[in-house]
Structures are given as structure tokens and as C-alpha cells.
Amino acid sequence: MIDMTVVELSRWQFAATAMYHFIFVPLTLGLSFLMAIMESVYVMTGREIWRKATLFWGTLFGVNFAMGVATGIVMEFQFGMNWSYYSHYVGDVFGAPLAIEGLMAFFLEASFIGLFFFGWDRLSKVGHLVVTWLVALGTNLSALWILIANGWMQNPVGSKFNPDTMRMEVTDFVAVLFNSVAQAKFVHTVSAGYVCGAVFIFAISAFYLARGKHVEIAKRSMVVAASFGLAASLSVVVLGDESGYVATEHQKMKIAAIEASFHTEPAPAPWTVLAFPGSDGEPIWQIQLPWLGGLITTRSLEEELEGIHPLVDRAEERIRSGMIAYEALQAIRADAADQSARATFDQHWADLGYGLLLKRYREDVGNATDTEIAMAAEDTVPDVWPLFWTFRIMMGLGFFFIAFFAFWFWKASTGKLETNKNLLWLSFFLLPTPWIAIEAGWFIAEFGRQPWVVEGVLPTFYAASGLNFWxxxxxxxxxxxxxxxxxxxMIWLMVRIVKAGPKDHVFHEPQDEDDFVVAALPVTPMTKELGA
Incomplete structure (x- = not known):
């Protein structure tokens, strides 16, 4: 029988290391692009202040990058230590994107980051700018391949179980690459990283401006962060909507849990703003907006939103089909030439993972009772209320970032960045908020997939290694x-760097409007900040 305590400890260990690692990843994504934008302005204008700004934010990027590498290495080792059966079962599929990420993306990023720091006086301006953009490209390619691997876990396309090798194997690598879930997750995740980088730069710049230190670099950094952050926050919400729509197609139980929808909602489905559970776990009080749920989840006013209870009934049907697949698999293992068993397995193999859910309750899956089948079907429901509230926290912060950056974009456009010190201090203390939203997003994606480590293919408890409790x-x-x-x-190093600030430099005041203009933009208070 499965030792669920060992499984839960393995889950806690991977969750702890993943959540820690993901503190550094989004900031790497965001800072790399913002550094490239600032250095582009430096190359176009020749203004030394933009070089100083790029170097300063690049130093913080370097500290964050180093910590990201240190914390990320352990995660991959866990596939062999804590999740050895997972590695055996799906390694042929999952391993390929990880290997490509290491060869293509990480080496690119790691190689050029050295040139970024040590090539300022050895490369031409344009040459160094190309290096900086390649660092940004490397960070995003790294995220792409990781999210292709993770997207396959959410929607395992382009693969099939081989009864002779007892493993999932790739049948269509192009389908794995262009998996709709992976693509939606990639654009949503990197956009969230851009928001994180923008908030980071804006908050620290606001801190400087509120204290009257490093004012020139702070104002210019705030202009770039406000502009980039507004575009990124808008894209996060739009692309998050796309990610939710794709999940509705492939992970209906996750969406039903996020919406606390226990019963199928007829079209047009409402969207639940707030709700509280009763003793049976179902909502006893809720506030709903009509039609909005259908528009968000199905993009239609004519499709119903399936609820948890009917999805459990469907899971029970698939478990019974999975029992047939499991019995046929045992027959193939006993006699590889048994063509009748192979024909039966080919008909039911897609439900094999549902049959494996019964392994939690008994070893001989084919003899499972109706009660055990019903319990396994109930196991397909993730914990509803943590998902419900976490999603609303994430979504609320997403819309807040749009309002936040829109306000500061307007302030920058009117040349009033430093008119209210209270707002500057508030902006500084909002520094942790993007990480709250991002960690909430990962919690929803991974916790909402339970009880699967690979959706519909491999139960989490079955993927864990048989390790000792201690x-x-x-x-x-x-x-x-x-x-x-x-x-x-990392916090100590960053605080020291921020306290030290950019190296002081005296900059001449521009003599005419042309000094303010970047790429022939019209002269406004904002473009003056950029050009100067």
C-alpha cells in the first residue's frame, strides 16, 4: 500500500524548493528586458546616465541570477531522488525539453551574462547592447522550455504509453512543442515576470525619489518601469484569460474547483465574486455576476460550465475503463504475443492513469469494489477553497497592477513623479505584491492539478520514490x-547595493529640445525624462 505520509513529505519538499526558486525567476525575466531597454536608450542617445542605470540594475540582476541558479539545480535532482518513478514513467517526454533548456537557453544566458558584466570596456556600444539582448533572450528561452515541460504535465499531448517498455513515449514532438497549454502558460508567466521587474525597479526608484537621492537615475528608471509595467500588466490579464480558457478545455476539474462550482451551471454561467463554504464544503453564501463566468471560462453565452459532481461521475466511468486497461496490460506483460490483450489495451489505454488511482486503496486494481472506485473518483477533486481564494487574490492583484502603472504612467506623462512623497513611499512598500501574485499563480497551476503529477496519466502518489520517512x-x-x-x-546583498546606490555622476542640463528627444518622439515631460 502507498505510504501517503511519504508522498506528502515529497510534495512538500518539491513545493518548498520550487516556491523558493520561483522568487528569483520572474525578477530575472523582468530585469533582463528592462536592462536591455535602458541600454538601448544609452546607445541611441549616448547619455552616460543610462549606462549608469543599466549597470546599477544589472548588478541587482546578477545577484538575483546567481541565487536563481543555486536554487534551481536542486529541483532537477529531485526528479531522481524523490520522484524516481515519475522519471522512469515519463522521462522520455519530460527529459527532452529540460535537456534543450540546458543546452540552448541556460548556456546562452550564462555565457553572455559574463560578457555583460566584463565587456563594457572591451566591446563596442552596439556589441555590448547585442550581448544584453541575448541575455534577455536566454532568460526567456529558458522559461519557454521549462514551461513546455510543465505544460505537457498539464496536457500530455504528443505521447502514448508503450506496454512493452512500461513508459510514456513521444509520438509527436511538434505537438509537445506547440501544446496550447504550454504556449498559454509561457506568455502568461513571462508577462508576470515583466510586471515583477517593473514593480521592482519602480519601487526602488520611488524609494530614492522619496529620499531625494540619485534623483536623475530614479526618475528615468521610473519612466521606463511605468511604461513597460503598464504594457506588461495589461498583457498578464489578457494572457491569463487565455490560460484559463485553455484550462477549461483540458482541465475542467481545476476550473470547477477554482470557481467552487459543485453543480453544472447552465448557460450563460455566472461568475462567483465571493463565497463561503458550509459544513459539506459547498457554498452557503455567494455573490455572483451574471453571464461573466461563461464569458471567462467558455467565451460563450451558450455553453454550460460543468460542475464538480458531474465531473466526478465522469471520472468514475474512466476509472472503470482504466481497470480494463490495467488488466490488459498485465496480460501483455505475462504474454507479449497476446494480440487480444493488445487490442483491448489500445482501446482503453488513455484511461490507464485513472485505473492507477485505485492503487491507493488496493494492489489488485481489477478487483476494486464499487466503494473503492467511488473513493478514487472523489480523489480527482482538488481542495476547492484554497484554490478559490488564491485565484481571487491573484486576479485582484493583476487588475491592481494595471491601475497602479496607469496612474504612474499618467504622472510621468505630466512630469509630476515627485509631487507626493506619500505615494512614493506607498509604491516602495508595494514591492512584495508581484511575488504574492506570482506564487499564487503557481499554487493554482500545480495544486489545482492534483491528484495528478501528469494530468490523467500518472497519479502523484504513484510517481513518488519509496523513501524513508526520516x-x-x-x-x-x-x-x-x-x-x-x-x-x-540575497536580501542582505540587495539592501547593501540599494543603499550604496548608483555611482554619483554630474550630468549637464540639456540645452535644447533635441537633447530630450528619443527616436524623434514628440517632446513631452515623459520624453524629456527619457531623452535626458
Missing amino acids: DLVISLTFFTLLYTVLFVI
Whole structure:
């Protein structure tokens, strides 16, 4: 029988290391592009202040990048340590994107980041600018391949189970690459990283401006961050909507749990703003907006939104089909020439993963009782209320960022960035908010997929290694402490860098309007900030 305590500890360890690692990833994504934009302005205008700004934010980027590498290495080792059966079962599919990420993206990023820091006096302006853009490209390519791998876990296309090797194998690598879930997750995730980078630069610049230090670099950085952040925050919401729509097609149970929809909502489905659970877990009080749920989840006023209870009934049907697939698989293992068993398996193999859900309750899957089948079907429902509230926190912050950057974009356009110190201090103290939204998003994506490590293919409990309880306790404690120490070191280093600030430099005041203009833009208070 499965030791669920060991499984839960393995899940906690991967969740802890992944959540720590993802503190650094979005900031890397955002800062890399913002650095490239600032250096582009430096190359176009020749203004030394933009070089100083690029160097300053690049130093913070370097610290964050180093910590991201240190925390990310451990995650891949866990596939062999804590999730060895997962690695065996789907390694042929999952391993390819990870290998390409290391060869194509990470080496590109790691190679050019050295040239970024040490090539300022060895490369031409344009040459160094190309290096900076290649660093940004590398960070995004890295995210692309990781999210292709993760997207396959959410929607396992382009693959099939081979009864002879007892593993999932790639049948169409192009389908894996262009998986709709992976593509939606990629654009949504990198946009969230851009928002994170914009908030980071804006908050620290607001801190400088509120204290009257490094004013010239702070104002210019705020203009770039406000402009870039507004575009990124708009794209996060739009692309998040696309990600939700794709999930409605491929992960109906996740969407039903996020919406706390226990019963199928007839078209046009409402959207629940707030709700509270009763003793049976179903909502006893809720505020709903008519039609909006249908527009968000199905983009239609004519399609119903399936609820948890009917989806559980469908899962029970698939479990019974999976039992047939499992029995046929055993017959093939006993006699590889049994063509009748192969024909039966080919008919039912897509439900094999549902049959494996019964392994939690008994070893001989084919003899499962109706009660055990019903319990396994109920296991397909993730915890509803943590998903419900986490999604609304994430969504609320997403719309807040649009309003936040729209306000500061307007302030920058009118040349009034430093008119209200209270607003500047408020902007500084909002620094943690993008990480709250981003970590909430990952929680929704991964926790909402439960009980699957690969949706509909491999149950989480079945993928875990058979480790000792105390081995996991010790390793979980060690990694948590180590990552906490690394996080504290990163904060300490960044605080020191921010306190020191960019190197002071005296800049001449522009003599005419042409000095303010970047790429022949009309002269406004905002373009004056950019051009100067």
C-alpha cells in the first residue's frame, strides 16, 4: 500500500524548493528586458546616465541570477531522488525539453551574462547592447522550455504509453512543442515576470525619489518601469484569460474547483465574486455576476460550465475503463504475443492513469469494489477553497497592477513623479505584491492539478520514490534551512547595493529640445525624462 505520509513529505519538499526558486525567476525575466531597454536608450542617445542605470540594475540582476541558479539545480535532482518513478514513467517526454533548456537557453544566458558584466570596456556600444539582448533572450528561452515541460504535465499531448517498455513515449514532438497549454502558460508567466521587474525597479526608484537621492537615475528608471509595467500588466490579464480558457478545455476539474462550482451551471454561467463554504464544503453564501463566468471560462453565452459532481461521475466511468486497461496490460506483460490483450489495451489505454488511482486503496486494481472506485473518483477533486481564494487574490492583484502603472504612467506623462512623497513611499512598500501574485499563480497551476503529477496519466502518489520517512524529514529540513539562508543572503546583498546606490555622476542640463528627444518622439515631460 502507498505510504501517503511519504508522498506528502515529497510534495512538500518539491513545493518548498520550487516556491523558493520561483522568487528569483520572474525578477530575472523582468530585469533582463528592462536592462536591455535602458541600454538601448544609452546607445541611441549616448547619455552616460543610462549606462549608469543599466549597470546599477544589472548588478541587482546578477545577484538575483546567481541565487536563481543555486536554487534551481536542486529541483532537477529531485526528479531522481524523490520522484524516481515519475522519471522512469515519463522521462522520455519530460527529459527532452529540460535537456534543450540546458543546452540552448541556460548556456546562452550564462555565457553572455559574463560578457555583460566584463565587456563594457572591451566591446563596442552596439556589441555590448547585442550581448544584453541575448541575455534577455536566454532568460526567456529558458522559461519557454521549462514551461513546455510543465505544460505537457498539464496536457500530455504528443505521447502514448508503450506496454512493452512500461513508459510514456513521444509520438509527436511538434505537438509537445506547440501544446496550447504550454504556449498559454509561457506568455502568461513571462508577462508576470515583466510586471515583477517593473514593480521592482519602480519601487526602488520611488524609494530614492522619496529620499531625494540619485534623483536623475530614479526618475528615468521610473519612466521606463511605468511604461513597460503598464504594457506588461495589461498583457498578464489578457494572457491569463487565455490560460484559463485553455484550462477549461483540458482541465475542467481545476476550473470547477477554482470557481467552487459543485453543480453544472447552465448557460450563460455566472461568475462567483465571493463565497463561503458550509459544513459539506459547498457554498452557503455567494455573490455572483451574471453571464461573466461563461464569458471567462467558455467565451460563450451558450455553453454550460460543468460542475464538480458531474465531473466526478465522469471520472468514475474512466476509472472503470482504466481497470480494463490495467488488466490488459498485465496480460501483455505475462504474454507479449497476446494480440487480444493488445487490442483491448489500445482501446482503453488513455484511461490507464485513472485505473492507477485505485492503487491507493488496493494492489489488485481489477478487483476494486464499487466503494473503492467511488473513493478514487472523489480523489480527482482538488481542495476547492484554497484554490478559490488564491485565484481571487491573484486576479485582484493583476487588475491592481494595471491601475497602479496607469496612474504612474499618467504622472510621468505630466512630469509630476515627485509631487507626493506619500505615494512614493506607498509604491516602495508595494514591492512584495508581484511575488504574492506570482506564487499564487503557481499554487493554482500545480495544486489545482492534483491528484495528478501528469494530468490523467500518472497519479502523484504513484510517481513518488519509496523513501524513508526520516530521510525526507531530514532533507526537507535541510533544504528549507539552506534556501532560507540563501534568501536572507540575497536580501542582505540587495539592501547593501540599494543603499550604496548608483555611482554619483554630474550630468549637464540639456540645452535644447533635441537633447530630450528619443527616436524623434514628440517632446513631452515623459520624453524629456527619457531623452535626458
